[in-house]
Amino acid sequence: MSGSGADRRRGRGVDKREAQRERPVSMSDTRTGCVWCPDWPVIAARRHADAMGTDLRNRPLIVRERVGSRDLVRAASAEARAVGVARGMRRREAEARCPEAVCVDRDEANEARAFEVVARAVERFTPRVVLERPGRCEFPTRGPSRYFGGDDALATQIRTAVAEALGPDGVDVRIGIADGVFVARLAARRSVVVPAGGSAEYVAPWPVSVLDDDDLAGLLVRLGLPTLGAVAALAPDAVIARFGSEGRRIHALARGIDPGPSVLVVPPPDLVERTELDPPAERVDIAAFAAKELADRLLERLAERGLACTRVLVEAETEHGERLARCWRHTRSELGDTLTPGVLAERVRWQLDAWITTGETTAGITSLTLIPDEVVPADGRQLGFWGGDQVAHQRADRALARVQGMLGYDAVATAVVQGGRTPAEQVRWVPWGETREPELLLAIGTEAAAWPGALPPPFPARVFDPPVPAELVDANGDAIAVNGRGEQLCAPAHVRCRVLPAGGGVVRAWAGPWAHDVRWWDVRAHRRCARWQLITGDIACIVVVEGGRAGVEAIYD
Amino acid sequence: MERAIAGRTYVRYRRLVVATPISPNLVPALRSDALPRRDEQARAQLRAAATRAAPAVLAGDRLLVVAGPIGQLLPAGGIRRGSTVALDGPPGTGSTTVAFLLAAATTSVGEWAAVVDPDGTLGARAAAEIGVALERCAIVRHVAPDRWATVVGALLDGVSLVAAAVPPGLRPGDARRLTARARERATVLVTLGPWPVEATLRIHARGRNWSGLAPGGGLLAPGSSVDVRVEGKAVRAHAKAG
Numbered sequence: 001m002s003g004s005g006a007d008r009r010r011g012r013g014v015d016k017r018e019a020q021r022e023r024p025v026s027m028s029d030t031r032t033g034c035v036w037c038p039d040w041p042v043i044a045a046r047r048h049a050d051a052m053g054t055d056l057r058n059r060p061l062i063v064r065e066r067v068g069s070r071d072l073v074r075a076a077s078a079e080a081r082a083v084g085v086a087r088g089m090r091r092r093e094a095e096a097r098c099p100e101a102v103c104v105d106r107d108e109a110n111e112a113r114a115f116e117v118v119a120r121a122v123e124r125f126t127p128r129v130v131l132e133r134p135g136r137c138e139f140p141t142r143g144p145s146r147y148f149g150g151d152d153a154l155a156t157q158i159r160t161a162v163a164e165a166l167g168p169d170g171v172d173v174r175i176g177i178a179d180g181v182f183v184a185r186l187a188a189r190r191s192v193v194v195p196a197g198g199s200a201e202y203v204a205p206w207p208v209s210v211l212d213d214d215d216l217a218g219l220l221v222r223l224g225l226p227t228l229g230a231v232a233a234l235a236p237d238a239v240i241a242r243f244g245s246e247g248r249r250i251h252a253l254a255r256g257i258d259p260g261p262s263v264l265v266v267p268p269p270d271l272v273e274r275t276e277l278d279p280p281a282e283r284v285d286i287a288a289f290a291a292k293e294l295a296d297r298l299l300e301r302l303a304e305r306g307l308a309c310t311r312v313l314v315e316a317e318t319e320h321g322e323r324l325a326r327c328w329r330h331t332r333s334e335l336g337d338t339l340t341p342g343v344l345a346e347r348v349r350w351q352l353d354a355w356i357t358t359g360e361t362t363a364g365i366t367s368l369t370l371i372p373d374e375v376v377p378a379d380g381r382q383l384g385f386w387g388g389d390q391v392a393h394q395r396a397d398r399a400l401a402r403v404q405g406m407l408g409y410d411a412v413a414t415a416v417v418q419g420g421r422t423p424a425e426q427v428r429w430v431p432w433g434e435t436r437e438p439e440l441l442l443a444i445g446t447e448a449a450a451w452p453g454a455l456p457p458p459f460p461a462r463v464f465d466p467p468v469p470a471e472l473v474d475a476n477g478d479a480i481a482v483n484g485r486g487e488q489l490c491a492p493a494h495v496r497c498r499v500l501p502a503g504g505g506v507v508r509a510w511a512g513p514w515a516h517d518v519r520w521w522d523v524r525a526h527r528r529c530a531r532w533q534l535i536t537g538d539i540a541c542i543v544v545v546e547g548g549r550a551g552v553e554a555i556y557d
Numbered sequence: 558m559e560r561a562i563a564g565r566t567y568v569r570y571r572r573l574v575v576a577t578p579i580s581p582n583l584v585p586a587l588r589s590d591a592l593p594r595r596d597e598q599a600r601a602q603l604r605a606a607a608t609r610a611a612p613a614v615l616a617g618d619r620l621l622v623v624a625g626p627i628g629q630l631l632p633a634g635g636i637r638r639g640s641t642v643a644l645d646g647p648p649g650t651g652s653t654t655v656a657f658l659l660a661a662a663t664t665s666v667g668e669w670a671a672v673v674d675p676d677g678t679l680g681a682r683a684a685a686e687i688g689v690a691l692e693r694c695a696i697v698r699h700v701a702p703d704r705w706a707t708v709v710g711a712l713l714d715g716v717s718l719v720a721a722a723v724p725p726g727l728r729p730g731d732a733r734r735l736t737a738r739a740r741e742r743a744t745v746l747v748t749l750g751p752w753p754v755e756a757t758l759r760i761h762a763r764g765r766n767w768s769g770l771a772p773g774g775g776l777l778a779p780g781s782s783v784d785v786r787v788e789g790k791a792v793r794a795h796a797k798a799g
Binding site: 395397403414415416417429507538555 | 647648649650651652653654657667668669671677678679680681682683684685686691692694695696697698699700704707708711712714715716717764765766767770771772773774775776777778779780781
């Protein structure tokens with residue numbers, strides 16, 4: 001199938017490992033093992049703290065992650081989960097539920113570094129370990145399980161070896177073996193060996209949420225298909241008719257068949273990217289800088305041929321002749337199905353960091369190679385059929401993100417109308433890129449009931465927050481004040497303010513005052529103020545008096 | 558002459574024409590059955606249809622149709638994409654409302670608008686009341702005067718309408734560059750405040766007629782009109798827009 005490519009490689013006299021790669025090994029239907037350490041971010045954080053001299057064992061721990069401007073729980077230790085902390089929760093809520101928990105930032109480089117121990121332990125059994133993210137790795141088991149005496153024996157031995165490598169902490173290591181990557185991952189959750197051909201039976205009771213797509217899972221549940229078995233029982237053409245090519249994948253997964261990347265291409269042999277580092281890189285950042293360039297170049301050359309990469313082999317060579325290699329896979333995510341230069345460079349950096357800090361390299365790195373291992377045709381990102389507004393949206397998104405980069409995250413916002421008494425309170429600003437919560441329908445009737453003292457439409461087009469200092473005086477030139485019952489003593493006659501044209505003037509018409517006694521139960525947030533709607537000249541505005549000082553709050557422009 | 562063409566190769570194509578005589582007995586048959594008759598009624602229908610049909614408009618000359626009374630003041634009932642509209646008027650005379658009307662015309666057809674508001678004083682509730690789809694209207698605040706032109710330029714690349722409050726001391730060179738960029742990107746640039754260079758349209762807000770509020774009572778009534786004056790190449794208008 002790739003005769004010429006393989007011959008060319010052998011002709012170059014390269015080593016055995018490269019000869020193994022002569023055909024694209026898809027893990028779709030092969031017997032696959034999966035090693036999974038649940039809550040790996042927590043374990044990695046604990047081990048890191050241990051190394052720094054802090055003991056975080058047996059203490060509740062929350063690993064947080066910033067998503068946009070939101071602060072979410074990425075992982076939580078068993079103690080924290082026992083009191084109701086869950087992944088994806090807001091950090092503030094998690095801390096309210098578990099106040100004694102230690103909160104640490106997510107550090108993916110540290111996770112990858114800590115996982116290197118596990119990967120190396122598995123590598124003693126099979127050389128072809130594939131990492132997708134720290135905490136989980138997969139490997140084909142056909143060869144090793146024949147050598148070590150069957151799947152069960154292999155699973156037991158690997159589990160023992162990994163647990164030994166991780167030390168006496170009693171880390172939960174789960175290993176599952178099944179046909180295909182998807183089923184192997186499910187098997188690892190329960191730490192079982194699924195017999196060959198038993199995939200469909202094993203996956204049937206699992207809920208559809210294991211498909212790792214919340215929108216899709218929600219839709220399937222609403223369609224009355226709560227489990228994978230229910231999806232598998234449908235006729236395949238019905239699923240494809242409803243979901244398109246995505247439906248083909250779902251149906252295959254539900255039957256326990258991992259379709260893998262749809263079309264595999266033999267990786268063209270000349271696409272291997274290699275760079276020599278002179279002087280040898282002793283530090284991670286120097287090697288990682290070279291890796292970034294390599295990643296850019298590799299993906300650019302793949303893109304020229306209309307190809308994209310889903311699995312890449314990272315190889316490094318040191319001054320002492322050590323050769324290190326590790327395979328990283330990238331699967332579907334919100335970033336797209338294939339590797340992007342940023343994602344690839346990040347993985348290479350993690351790997352180099354792991355090799356250097358765990359002492360696997362005894363000297364500086366002299367050369368770095370990236371080999372595309374699994375290559376699929378790049379079909380790009382499919383836009384909607386009526387792609388007009390989608391395209392316009394992306395154009396706007398790019399421009400606004402650029403402005404955000406220039407001015408800061410909060411500078412670009414969209415407005416959400418909400419309830420409130422003052423014009424400034426009635427609007428909430430959501431930074432661009434964050435999800436707008438659905439607007440509540442504010443019927444005037446209910447709104448007036450909910451917010452006593454709020455002015456009905458029309459609404460002012462210019463709102464000053466805080467109010468611009470002004471003078472509101474009566475006919476005698478005395479400042480307008482209200483008594484304890486919220487009644488004014490004299491009618492307003494003149495208003496003066498710098499934002500009004502010509503500095504203000506005679507009050508032609510006015511209504512009010514509306515007195516507000518807001519949050520009287522809270523000492524700090526308590527406000528007492530009175531509000532007038534008035535017309536001076538041709539200008540309508542809202543004037544507020546609070547603590548004896550007047551201010552223009554809004555202008556109807 | 559000889560030397561001039563020596564370096565070139567000329568290929569002459571010759572068209573082969575085959576003439577076939579039409580048999581004379583076919584012609585009367587065609588004339589009587591297949592060809593349309595000179596039908597006076599059909600011609601009248603065609604003439605009526607021609608008055609209703611509008612000529613095709615090229616994509617570059619597309620109009621941003623503005624509904625409502627202000628649309629009637631504008632040439633052809635809207636604003637041509639790529640043009641610059643200079644809006645002015647002292648605070649309280651309705652210039653912000655006119656800007657909102659134009660933004661509402663953009664967002665209501667599913668396109669994107671951006672408003673540059675350096676002071677952060679925009680009343681989004683009023684915008685929603687006028688009909689601006691707030692989820693498609695980005696508002697850019699806290700813009701320093703020296704970065705104003707850069708920000709507006711970046712926004713012109715991305716959205717269909719940019720409404721921007723002009724900072725004091727804008728250089729005419731920057732203003733001209735933005736006008737050119739808007740034309741190139743087929744984006745409408747609406748400026749609020751004194752615009753130092755020429756614009757396709759100038760709209761002066763001259764005040765609003767409020768009703769409903771009396772000395773000591775009542776409330777401002779919704780639906781008050783804005784008194785505007787539109788200046789431009791194709792218009793000489795002065796009217797009230799609501």
